[in-house]
Amino acid sequence: MSDELTPMMKQYKSLKKEYDDCILFFRLGDFYEVFEKDAKIAARLLDIALTSRNKGSDGDIPMAGVPAKSASSYIATLIEKGHKVAVCEQMEDASEASGLVDRDVVRVITPGTIIEDEMLPENKNNYLASIFIQGDNYGFSFLDISTGEFSVTEVSEFETISDEIDRLEPSEIIIEERLKDMDDWQDIIKNRDFQVSEAEGFKVKEAEDLVEDFFQINSLQAFGCEEMKAGLAAAAEIISYSRETQKQTLDHIKSLNPYNVYDYMVLDAATRRNLELTETIRKKKQSGSLMSVLDKTVNSMGSRLLRKWINRPLLDSDEIKARHEAVENLLGDFVKSEKLQNLLASVYDLERLQSKISYDTINPRDMGALRSSLEIIPDIIDLLNNFNSPYIEEIKDNIDTMDNLRALLKKALVEEPPHSPKEGGLIREGFNDRLDELRSSQKEAKDWIANLQPKERERTGIDSLKVGFNKVFGYYIEVTNANLDKVPDNYTRKQTLSNSERYIIPELKEKEAAVLGAEEKINDLEYDLFCELREKAGDNLSRLKNTARQLARLDVLLSFSRTALENDYCRPEIKQDDLITITRGRHPVVEEMVDVDFVPNHTRLDRESNRFLIITGPNMSGKSTYLRQVALIVLMAQIGSFVPADSARIGVVDRIFTRVGASDDLSTGQSTFMVEMNEVSNIVNNATENSLIILDEVGRGTSTYDGLSIAWAVSKYLNSPQKVGARTLFATHYHELTELARNEEGVKNLNVLVEEKENDIEFLYQIEPGSAEESYGIEVAKLAGLPSEIIQEAQNMLTRLEEQQKYSSQSMSTFKDNAEESLNSGYAPGQLQFFDVNSGSQNEHDQIIEEIKNVNVNNTTPLQALELLHKLKQRAAGNS
Incomplete structure (x- = not known):
């Protein structure tokens, strides 16, 4: 067999060489075929048959294929498995091609460049991010190519980049080559699920020129990012990568939005995880998270925006108050608010529709969705006239009705447009004169053919005569063998069947030509008209994008108002000071999950006498719930939501830190205690006096007195106004820490009430001043269902330990009375003795x-x- 490849395989190999890092979907008729190593990968991952191409001179080449019509689902699977897919299309009609059909790659699909609805989550953005270095600064940029959202920032600390990655959860990140060996980057990629690409990057001037050229602007001052040299390098790489993979203009990306991470509340990965803002810790599901409680949006655009607001609470008290006032305004007339929600529920995802317009992938059905959405907008504006908060009025004033586009689509499109733009039946009668003429002539010919059967039956006397059609012979007249003697002379035999003959007549062929010729012309003309509509829609991309943003904001505010009404939330008072007071506060998620009435609790925090609150009490008594509910109430207030309390006054918080529980991090070789200490280190090094700190146990991962000593020292450091002085809630089982309230100004003790009943206990879940006397750990173990033998053994051991008067040379009572002196002198009591x-x-x-x-x-x-x-x-x- 010759080593020469066929022309088609030469074509394939030439393209594959250019896209070697991708799985190449090579179009052959109605299928995408993959060859060689790609075929082996695809067959295994997609569970499709692996065959071989061994005809001619190609040899035995592995081969697999998928139908072009259902290719998206297969591509989605490959993307999920970490592959890129290059889509190669036939660039000309095979029937018109002279020799080998011209083919080329029209798009490369990567995790960060997906635009297909069926491959994207509805209520979550899909980001492509990039990180580059210029001097001492790190540039960070991200793009959702399905909506056109494009942003850039610049920071001096790489840790902030890590926080942004956790906030945005990009599916793909482009990094500068020199980043890959940095320890900080290696820490980021552990246990995170995104694809990484490397690039050399641009010089400063090259990056600036590329961004200006992309947006067709004379100066970056138009966006206010001219000083972000590292940020521009990151943004330029995203533009370059998107152009390279999408291979077309990206008209729906209209601006580059610079932002400062410190203009919003900073939430690190641990805080987002521990507060379960958008997903739960264990199941990684939205159900059971804060998002699940607040998300009563009725539109995908609103749901995606709500997720952004939750992950980026505001610091500007005026902006927070504006959102609260809007929510209150909507609550004031809930009947009209409900009508607004019903209207919004009928608006399609305009953010993603405008990207389809830009890509020329929008189909007639999508265009019909755009039309129906635009038809709803005037009614939305009419209802908004009933509300007078400045925030809602701003939304209303920025919603564009796009009257001309709406009128054009209404006049042009049929009521229910088909999916395909090339099969006709999508343009209304009366929209185009030439189209109406073609349809009229086609109808006349069809009517003539429809009347031919009864006419010929009457003329020939053949009652069984039929007029039919097939794709091979066209229209025909069919006569059974029993009636062949009655066939007129003007019938010409066309086909012989077992029981009948098929004939044609000149008039029938003439009308057939009129029908089929008109149909082809009609379909071609309708497609041309649709392309014109698509261009007209493309002229409105900026207006469409801005309107989509306003409707999303309105959807989130309506969601907040509905949640407030259904869950009995109050409007919080926002101040730019240090006082946080919450009356009868509740945990927003837990109260929805429990079958009994949630027990509310009060909170008072400030930077003076109530700076550091130590909460003691047994496990399962509600300490952790109380801590988290305070943090969530503050966060909810600062995103613009009402809060679960009778009343709340929130002094704006710049950061929320949490240290809750711990577990081994096997991927980094860190023990439970090391993970815990890393989190504590992050807090003490980055908290400010304006932060809110939530500590749920510190020092529990080591020996009792090591842990107690660390917890004591950390508490003093955080409480000290000269060191941190942040508002802090600290739940602990170290009852010894309650001694801090004696000598440390700002420290207060709280405890969870427990009622003892004979040999049992009842949790009251009520937080009151004072410290707990016992931990009740064995009672909790009994409630958990441990065998009675274990419970009894534990009780015996507890009795023995409680009877011990000395650990080494100093008793615990002495340690408690002289705790500070003991710790400062380096003394720690000895190990507890489990043997007599x-x-x-x-x-x-x-x-x-x-x-x-x-x-x-x-x-x-x-x-x-x-x-x-x-x-x-x-x-x-x-x-x-």
Whole structure:
């Protein structure tokens, strides 16, 4: 067999060489075919048959294929598995091609450049991000190519980039090559699910020129980002990458929006995770998160915007108040608010529709959705005239009715347009004279053909005569064999069947030509008219994008008002000071999940006498819920939502920090305690006096007194106005920490009330001043269903430990009375004893310890070691 490839395979290999990092979907008629190594990958991941192409001189080449009509689902699977897909189309009609059909790659689909509805989540943005370095600064930019949202920022600390990645959850990130070996970057990519591409990057002037050229502007001052040199490098790379992969103009990307991360409340990854803002910790689902409670939006645009607001609370008290006033305004006339929601529910996803217009992928059905959406907008504006808050009036004034486009689409499109733009039936009668003429002539011919059968039956006397049509022979007259003697002379035989003959007549062929010729012309003309409509819609992209943004804002505000009404939330008072007071506050998620009435609690925090609140009480009593509810109420207030409380006054918080629980991080080799200490370190190094800190246990991952000592020192540091002085809630089982309230100004003790009933306890979930006396851990273990044997053993051990008066040379009571002096002197009490050291004399015990110290391990055989262990065990038990 010759080593020469067929022309088609040469064409394939030439394209594959250019897109070697992609799986190449090669169009062959109604299928996309993949070859060689791509075929093996696709067959395995897509569960499709792996065959081979071994005709002619190509040899045995692995091959697999998928139908072009259903290709999106297969491409989506490959993207999910971490691959890029290059889509190669036939650039000419195969029937008109002279020789080999011209083919070319029309688009490269990557995780960050998906625009297909069926491949995108409705209520979540799909971001392509980039990170580049210029001097001492890091540039960060991100684009949602499906909506045209394009933003850029610049920071001096890489840790901030990590927070932005956690906030946005991009599906793909482009990084500068020199970043890949940085330890900070390696920390980011662990346990995160996004695809990474590397690039050399642009020089400053090159980046500036590229951005200006893309947006056709003379100066970057038009966007206010001219000083962001590193940010522009990141933005330029996104533009370059998008052009390279999409291979067409991206007209729906209208601006580059610079932002400062410090203009919003900073939320690090731990805080987002621990507060379960958009997904739960365990199941990674929206259900059970704050988002699930607040998301009563009726439109995908609104749901995506709500997610952004939750992840980016405001700091500007005036802007926060404006949102609150709008929510209150909507609550004031809930009948009209409900009508607004019903109207918004009928508006399609305009953000993603405008990207389809830009890509020329919008179909007639989508265009019909655009038309119906535009028809609803005037009614929305009429209803908005009933509300007078400045925020709502701003929304109303910026909604564009696009009257000309709406009127054009209404006149042009049929009531229910088809999906395909090339099969006709999408343009209304009366819109185009030439189209009406063609349809009229086609109708006349069809009517003549429809009347031919009864006429010929009457003329020939053949009652069974039929007029039919097929794609091979066209229209025909069919006569059964029993009536062949009645066939007129002007019938020309066309086809012989087993029981009949098929004929044609000149008039029938003439009308057939009129029908089929008109149909082809009609379909071609309708497609041309549709393309003109698409161009007209493209002229309105900026207006469409801005209107989509306003409708999304309105949807979120209506969602807030509905949630407030249904859940009995109050409007919080917002101040630019340090006081936080919450009357009968509730946890927004927990109260929806429990079957009993949620027990509300009060909170008062400031930077003076109520700066550091220590909460003690048993497990399962509600300490963690209380901590989180305070943080969530503050966050909800600062995104513009009403809050679950009877009343609330919120002094604006610049950051919320949380340290809640801990677990081993096996991917980085960090123990529970190390993870905990890293989180604490982040807090003490980055918190300001305007922050809110939530600590749910500190120091529990090490020995009791190590942990207590660390918790004591951290508490003093955070409470100190000279060090941090942030408003802090600290839940702990270290009752010794309550001693801080004696000598430290700003520290207050709170505890969760518990009612003891004989041998059982009842949690009251009520937070009151004071400290808890007991932990009730064994009682909680009993409630959890531990076997009674374990419970009894634990109770016996607790009794023994409580009877011990000394740990080394100083009692715990002495430690509590002199805690500060002990810690400052470096003293820590000894380890708790789980075995009765009084079974032998103290001297005997010391001798055993000394003997163990003197053992020469290197010169001890295994047998000697066992004998020594047995002897020591007997002596320790008092049996020597």
